[in-house]
Amino acid sequence: MSSTNFEFLDALSQIARDKGISVDTLLDALANALVAAYKRLPDSAEEAVVTIDPENGEIRVYGQELDAEGNVVREWDDTPEDFGRIAAQTAKQVIMQRIREVERDMKYDEYAGREGDIVTGIVQQTDNRYTLLDLGRVEALLPQAEQVPYERYEHGTRLKAYIVEVRKTAKGPQIVVSRTHPGLIKRLFELEVPEISSGIVEIRAAAREPGHRTKIAVWSNDPHVDPVGACVGARGSRVRMVTNELRGERIDVIPYSDDPLDLIQNALAPARIREVRLDDLTGTATVVVNDHQLSLAIGKEGQNARLAARLTGWRIDIKSETQLEAEEAEWAEGEWVVDEAGNQVWVPAEGGEELSAAQWTEKSTDEADETAVAAEAAAEIAAEEVAEVLEPTVTEDAATEDAATEDAATEDAATEDAGTESEASEAEAETPEADA
Secondary structure (H helix, E strand, O other), X not given: OHHHHHHHHHHHHHHHHHHOOOHHHHHHHHHHHHHHHHHOOOOOOOEEEEEEOOOOOOEEEEEEEEOOOOOXXXXXXXXXXXXXXXXXXXXXXXXXXXXXXXXXXXXXXXHOOOOOOEEEEEEEEEOOOEEEEEOOOXXXXXXXXXXXXXXXXXXXXXXXXXXXXXXXXXXEEEEEEEOOOHHHHHHHHHHHOHHHHOOOEEEEEEEEEOOOEEEEEEEEOOOOOOHHHHHHOHHHHHHHHHHHHOOOOEEEEEEOOOOHHHHHHHHOOOOOEEEEEEXXXXXXXXXXXXXXXXXXXXXXXXXXXXXXXXXXXXEEEEEEHHHHHXXXXXXXXXXXXXXXXXXXXXXXXXXXXXXXXXXXXXXXXXXXXXXXHHHHHHHHHHHHHHHHHHHHHHHHHHHHHHHHHXXXXXXXXXXXXXXXXXXXXXXXXXHHHHHO
């Protein structure tokens, strides 16, 4: 039996080396399993402990008697005669189970605490619910909610992803990764930009609309290092690598500033900002731009303004110069306030009597009527002026028509006279012939 025990220890040591598990861990698991097997035997002690000698592999079972407080008051050797056969039957099952448990724990320990890191995996399976990435010893789950819209993952494609969560389950660790998290941008830049990985350049803020556009604000701890240039690289080589990994997503790199005015102006690039007005109470920043820069500042479907708001933490209201002038002209007339009685009243900017809502409405109606009357009067005056301008022309046209009529009548009269004289001449010529 001694040689058998030595062979057992050699096999146990070989398994421990292959699986990366200590021999003591396997021996403890086997001892616990043998205790359970011993208690299933008839006439076994209620409490027992199994010892395995790590030198020669000898297995002994000791029965124990405990007092009310759980202390051992008596212990005796109660090893069954055929316990070697029981140990051989139990060893394989227990060792394999323990190996699986230890491997699961090792895999979990490898990725536990790595939330926020970036991993590279190979696409193994994809459907409408999730995509599985092979990370080597474990698989990562890429849910539909963490996938970039319109991004397709083909089988065998190598993909970088951001670890969002590591869960411990009965089947092993479950690693949830993301392709939409803003942290993915930071990690990709750390891989491509040595200044970021060394701490010289920092990414202070990031805002992202996955698959479309990203804005990051960078800061340099070294005054001799340009943070934007370090991230962009020579001829855009560094930022191009990140863009290729994100499959064409546009990335804007702007300098970070502790001054909110400068930060907001930089965040709205490439639009040129004329003025920024901050309201600390409401957290609103009113941005004024030239009329031709308004659409550029807002961006396609408001994308540029949304990303700037997320990047800076301010609610951004963009207005053109024309819109601002119109609003300021309206506010220059007065404003609505709540009086002591809780009623809204109109207070003219130039001073004067306050108006209630009914009075203000009545005044506005009267002003509208006066405006309409003035418009009608102006229209009548304009019509009269037009008539005066057109009257000489009508008179000249009438005179011209009368002159033309008189000329026509004169020509007709002359024609009739000529016809009469011709008839008279012919008659005179016929008379002498008759006389002859």
